[in-house]
Each structure stands twice: as C-alpha cells, then as structure tokens.
Amino acid sequence: MRSVDIIGVGITNFGKHIETSLVELGGRVAIEAIKDAGIKPSQINAGFFANMQAANIFTDFTVGQNVFWQAGINSVPVFNIENACTSGSSAFNLAWMGVASGMYDIAIVVGAEKLVVPNLGLMQAGSTELDTLEGLVVPNAFAMRANLHMATYGTTKEQLAMVAVKNRRHAGLNPLAQFRSPITVEEVLNAPMIADPLTRLSCCPNADGAAAVVLCASDYSRQYTSRSVNVAASVLVTGSYENPCNMAQWDADRRASSIAYERAGLGPQDLDVVECHDAFTISEIVHYEGIGLCPEGEGGRLLESGATSLGGKIPVNPSGGLLSKGHPVAATAVAQIVEGVRQLRGEAGACQVEGAKVFMAECMGADKAGDIKSCTVNILQN
Amino acid sequence: MRSVDIIGVGITNFGKHIETSLVELGGRVAIEAIKDAGIKPSQINAGFFANMQAANIFTDFTVGQNVFWQAGINSVPVFNIENACTSGSSAFNLAWMGVASGMYDIAIVVGAEKLVVPNLGLMQAGSTELDTLEGLVVPNAFAMRANLHMATYGTTKEQLAMVAVKNRRHAGLNPLAQFRSPITVEEVLNAPMIADPLTRLSCCPNADGAAAVVLCASDYSRQYTSRSVNVAASVLVTGSYENPCNMAQWDADRRASSIAYERAGLGPQDLDVVECHDAFTISEIVHYEGIGLCPEGEGGRLLESGATSLGGKIPVNPSGGLLSKGHPVAATAVAQIVEGVRQLRGEAGACQVEGAKVFMAECMGADKAGDIKSCTVNILQN
Numbered sequence: 098m099r100s101v102d103i104i105g106v107g108i109t110n111f112g113k114h115i116e117t118s119l120v121e122l123g124g125r126v127a128i129e130a131i132k133d134a135g136i137k138p139s140q141i142n143a144g145f146f147a148n149m150q151a152a153n154i155f156t157d158f159t160v161g162q163n164v165f166w167q168a169g170i171n172s173v174p175v176f177n178i179e180n181a182c183t184s185g186s187s188a189f190n191l192a193w194m195g196v197a198s199g200m201y202d203i204a205i206v207v208g209a210e211k212l213v214v215p216n217l218g219l220m221q222a223g224s225t226e227l228d229t230l231e232g233l234v235v236p237n238a239f240a241m242r243a244n245l246h247m248a249t250y251g252t253t254k255e256q257l258a259m260v261a262v263k264n265r266r267h268a269g270l271n272p273l274a275q276f277r278s279p280i281t282v283e284e285v286l287n288a289p290m291i292a293d294p295l296t297r298l299s300c301c302p303n304a305d306g307a308a309a310v311v312l313c314a315s316d317y318s319r320q321y322t323s324r325s326v327n328v329a330a331s332v333l334v335t336g337s338y339e340n341p342c343n344m345a346q347w348d349a350d351r352r353a354s355s356i357a358y359e360r361a362g363l364g365p366q367d368l369d370v371v372e373c374h375d376a377f378t379i380s381e382i383v384h385y386e387g388i389g390l391c392p393e394g395e396g397g398r399l400l401e402s403g404a405t406s407l408g409g410k411i412p413v414n415p416s417g418g419l420l421s422k423g424h425p426v427a428a429t430a431v432a433q434i435v436e437g438v439r440q441l442r443g444e445a446g447a448c449q450v451e452g453a454k455v456f457m458a459e460c461m462g463a464d465k466a467g468d469i470k471s472c473t474v475n476i477l478q479n
Numbered sequence: 480m481r482s483v484d485i486i487g488v489g490i491t492n493f494g495k496h497i498e499t500s501l502v503e504l505g506g507r508v509a510i511e512a513i514k515d516a517g518i519k520p521s522q523i524n525a526g527f528f529a530n531m532q533a534a535n536i537f538t539d540f541t542v543g544q545n546v547f548w549q550a551g552i553n554s555v556p557v558f559n560i561e562n563a564c565t566s567g568s569s570a571f572n573l574a575w576m577g578v579a580s581g582m583y584d585i586a587i588v589v590g591a592e593k594l595v596v597p598n599l600g601l602m603q604a605g606s607t608e609l610d611t612l613e614g615l616v617v618p619n620a621f622a623m624r625a626n627l628h629m630a631t632y633g634t635t636k637e638q639l640a641m642v643a644v645k646n647r648r649h650a651g652l653n654p655l656a657q658f659r660s661p662i663t664v665e666e667v668l669n670a671p672m673i674a675d676p677l678t679r680l681s682c683c684p685n686a687d688g689a690a691a692v693v694l695c696a697s698d699y700s701r702q703y704t705s706r707s708v709n710v711a712a713s714v715l716v717t718g719s720y721e722n723p724c725n726m727a728q729w730d731a732d733r734r735a736s737s738i739a740y741e742r743a744g745l746g747p748q749d750l751d752v753v754e755c756h757d758a759f760t761i762s763e764i765v766h767y768e769g770i771g772l773c774p775e776g777e778g779g780r781l782l783e784s785g786a787t788s789l790g791g792k793i794p795v796n797p798s799g800g801l802l803s804k805g806h807p808v809a810a811t812a813v814a815q816i817v818e819g820v821r822q823l824r825g826e827a828g829a830c831q832v833e834g835a836k837v838f839m840a841e842c843m844g845a846d847k848a849g850d851i852k853s854c855t856v857n858i859l860q861n
Binding site: 098144149150152153156158159162165171172173174175176177178179180181187190191194195197198199200333334335336352462464470471 | 480526531532534535538540541544547553554555556557558559560561562563569572573576577579580581582715716717718734844846852853
C-alpha cells in the first residue's frame, strides 16, 4: 500500500439549506474541492459518496452519480456508502484504500445530507432491533451512558455541560458553524430535559450540509499543490453489541485508535488537535478516554482542566463540533477531515491551533438503540 | 494488485420470504458461504453488504453490521453499499479491490433485499430528477428503448417475447427460481400491457432474496477449498446521461466489458456462459450487443437463433434471469456471481453448461427515469 495525501477540500456551512437540493449541496463541495486541488474533474479516477437519509427522507438512490455528474465526473466508478454517522469516514476509508492500493491515482469523497425537512426519520437506525422497539432510542441510550459514567468515575453534570460550553465557544470562531452565540453551564443545565442528564443543549442539533476531500497518491500530489496533507492512518472497525460489561466505555474507540497509532507510528501524546464525534456531551468525554487523551474515567476532569479548549494542551473540536455545528450525518465525518486539513495547512482562521502537525478525526456510528456499529479513526500529518 | 478467488457461495431462493427479516436472510447466506468456503467467521477481514431499499421501506440503516454479526463476523470493517441494481456487484467490486490490494486476505459480500411488502417504493430511484417528476418511470423508459430498437434494427415483438420464454424455460430447471412454469410467446404478447410493447411477462417481478460470496487471495485459497474460481476481471463504470445520440444502445456495457476483456486477456468469443441484467426483455437483447455477443442491432436475431438458450453456443441467463427468478435488487448481482461459480464448479445442476470455463456477469443500474447510472462486468474463470 502506498502513501496517500489529501490535495483538496470543500465544505458548506452547516445549517438550513432549504432551497438547495442534496445533489446541489454535494456538487458544490465537489467543485470546491477539485478547484482547491488544482486538478480537472477528468483527472479523478473514482468517486465515493456518503449519505444516510436520502432513501428514507426523499426515497432517492444513486445520489452520488448525480452529485459527481454536477462536478463533471462521469464514467469512472462511483459508489454510494452508508455507515450511520461514520458514513463519510467509511467512504473516505474506501477511497483511501483505492488510492493506497494503486487502483486509483486520484479519488474524491463527498458526504452530504439534508435533514431539515418535515417528517424526519433520523432516529430510525436499527429500528427493527428489539431494544429500539421497546423504546431505547439514541438520546436515552446516551443518557444511560452518562449516568453510568457519573456513577462509576465521579463525572459531574457540570463537566458534561462544559463540553457544550467549550464547543460553542469554539463555534463562535467558525463562520461555518450553525450555532455561534456563547452559552453558559447554567444555560445547558437549565435547557429543556431530553433524557436526564442530557438537556437540549447537550445533544447535537440537525443540519443540512456537505463536505468533500480529494485524495491523491503522495507520489503525484506535489504536481498539483504545495498544500497537501498526508493520511498517516485510516482505520475502520465494527463494534456491534460490544463490551457489554462496561457501557461507560467504548472499546471500538480503543481498537480503532490503537490500530491507527500503530500504523502511523504515533501515540496520543503526538496529537496536536482532534475532532471527535460529540453527538452528545457525554460522547466527547468518553472519546477522550477511548483515544487515549487521558486514563479511563478521567475525561470529565480533563475537560474541566481546559486542556481540550483552544489554547489548551490538546484542543478538541476547534470547529465547534457536532454540538454547535449540527450533524448533517454523512457530511459530519468528512467535515472533520476538512477541518484537519485546514488546521495542518495553517488555514483554520480563528480556530487555528498554532503549529499543528498531527490531527486525529474520530467518528462513531450508532444504531437507534445507541449500540455502536462502526468507528473510524483517521490521522493526518504534515 | 494480486489475484483473487471466490472460495464460497450462498444463496436463498428468490420469492416471498414474508416471515424472514432482511437481517435473517442476509445472515443465512453469509453462514452458507462461510461453510462452503471451509473457513471460520473469524478468518474474515472485512464485510461488504449491499442493499437498496431497507432505508426506504423499513427506515433501517447499518444493516450490514447486523447481518454479519448473525454470521459471527464483528469487529472487522463493514461497509453498506448502494448502487441501484448494481448494488451487489458494486459491493463485490470493492471487496475484490480490498483483497486484490492486499488490504484484506479474505472478504465477504452479501446482497440482500426484501421487496414483497406493502407500500413498495422501488420505482423512486432518481425521484428528484425532472424527467421522473414528469412521468418517465422505469418501464416507460425501457419501452421507449424497445420501440427504438425495433424501429432501428428490425427487432420484433416476438423476439422480445422469446427472451421471457427462454428464461422461463431455464428457470424450470432452477429450483431456486420464483416462476418456473413454461410460458409461450403468445402468453407474453397477450399478458396485460405495462408500457407498449412491454407486457407484464416482459418485466421482471419483485422478490425477496439474498446471496453471498467469500473472496480470498489466490495465494491462500487452496488452503481452504479445491473448488475455488478465479476473478479474471471486476469492472465498474458510471454512465449518467450517456450516449443520448442512440438510446437503443448502452455505451456503459461496451465500456465495462471492453475494460474487463482487456484485463482478463479474453474476448466475447471466449465466454462459455453469461448472466446479464434482463430487467426487461429488451434489456437482454441490448446487453448481447453491448458485451459483444453479436454486432449492434443483431440481438433479436441472436436470441431467435437459439444461440443463447441452454444447449446453444453461448447460453445467457441459465438460472432463469431476473425475468423468472425475480429481482431482489441488491441480491441480484451477487446471485449472478453465485450462478457463475456454480457453473464453473460444475455444480449448476440441470442448468449446467457442460465444460464451462469462462463466465461473465453483467449488471446495470438505472435511476427512476431509466437513465443508466452504473454498469458492472465481472469475468470468472477456472
């Protein structure tokens, strides 16, 4: 397997795109990423399109072919990929494999989603599973994790709330984020209760959005751009019904990140900046522990110390994360990678982590019952 | 890229599986293919699951993770793939790339679909396209192709009907096919009209079903089985809005098959048996021409000559094809490959083409307007 670089990125703001179709959103970021890469559409050998909800909401299929056609990409192989919240990073993993294997020299990944529509069915993932039929839906499942984490490790409700406060503060620096006004711990705690201890401000909002990256064999990337970023590791693991002995930890995070660290020849101490899947406040804290930013059970205290804020030792979710940007499902994990590329290029604007050289994107996909199905870890380096 | 073999296959009958869930159908064929391969589930390095309609019909996601979990496969990467009618062969193409690249030594592909349900939305593919909003749905689009083929090349309604008659005759030999009673040209012509000249017996029926294959690097396949079959070529091309100057031909067939022939070092004259995507009677005739079984415009006459019947020079759809088996969308293209493996192993029972050494599976995915989105050609050899 050969070395692979990211040579171009594109992204929309996350929020309401009422008058823009899914295909238009995807086409727009594809064109932006191709321009950013300094290539022509005809140089792209394969397209990987990630989406979760188009079939459910719009009864639409083969969306990727239409998205890439808008960007002048036809004829070459196109695949439509779904893996819940990791749809985007699963498409990225396949595109990376395609280029790393030598099958393709240049590949494009687009993740796009429209959720701000009537009759939304997002919470249907895993809907035929017994536990979801019995009422265990995603916020409830994560609330149970939060309660267990508090009972087991002494994590506090205030620490949970501080995740939302930190990410909103970061979002204030990111013009593409959906919710940018600062919030306080008190506001998070006093927001309407969704599933105790998770209030409305503890749960990521819906959004429409799209993001794209262009991958290229490292041997050729300098031909096109001097701003390429290397993919040091791209890992996907599955974790159905895993680790039932401790629901307050995610074994999939540990497995995916340890494989990624090994492949990259790096460890958690080498990371300069991280984007992780903060679908709920508790998620970010558990991810800290899973990817090794701190020992098991210390996530709440790590957060409270300020280490994961911009300016801290290891900033997490400098973009504002899902909690402030919103979560256009299949766009989310591609957007994490776009943020990583911008950080490593020094182009992250007010969200910039000075001198960032190593970036990790962590993403996790759960079914309707909150059971982890898929976990991805991508490490970028320059 | 290294050589890849198929070492195991599994398949259900195609028809009504009212009391079996999608996950159960998929799990069943996964287990059958693993047993057939002579391996343990823990030896599988990645799973590729193809489905088109679960999100639309059941609002269900990450189905592949649940399917593979039923077969004892967890932890390793799992991907959910959709590419309309080529969903199964697109998953196969990705799995082949994964093994050929050295990323995985053994990978499994499952295609599964449940369509025999109320409120079916199958014809929604491409539903946001202008032409479909204006009423151009799949049978209409294929009827227009049939009329153009008749006007341009002298193909007759009787020749179209003979495709259905031939494939039904083949299905009579296949205990897994849905419709097995012989039909006559008159019965096809006199069946209720769907879109002139396509009657109900000219259009493939719905079905539930699932099929699986296990892929293994050729270097290791002999460890597990003496009945492996080599993948001589696996090709996927995209063809959105292509070839508008002649709607009675499919350029995607030509492009995919010519790439596949070149990679395999073979030509159409080397094929012993073919499964092609006979979603409508006209489809099979156009595919003959696209993959080079006869010159442009000669498909109807090739069919009428008997060359593509069992016992003829180049039998096509010995399994009964979509027209008689039914079309459980994402299972279809995997089932074609399963049929090919059985043919090359000499295990195809009454459908056997004696001494078959080279097999081609051709599949094509169209959107709701009948516009071709994706075309796959896989050549197997032993």
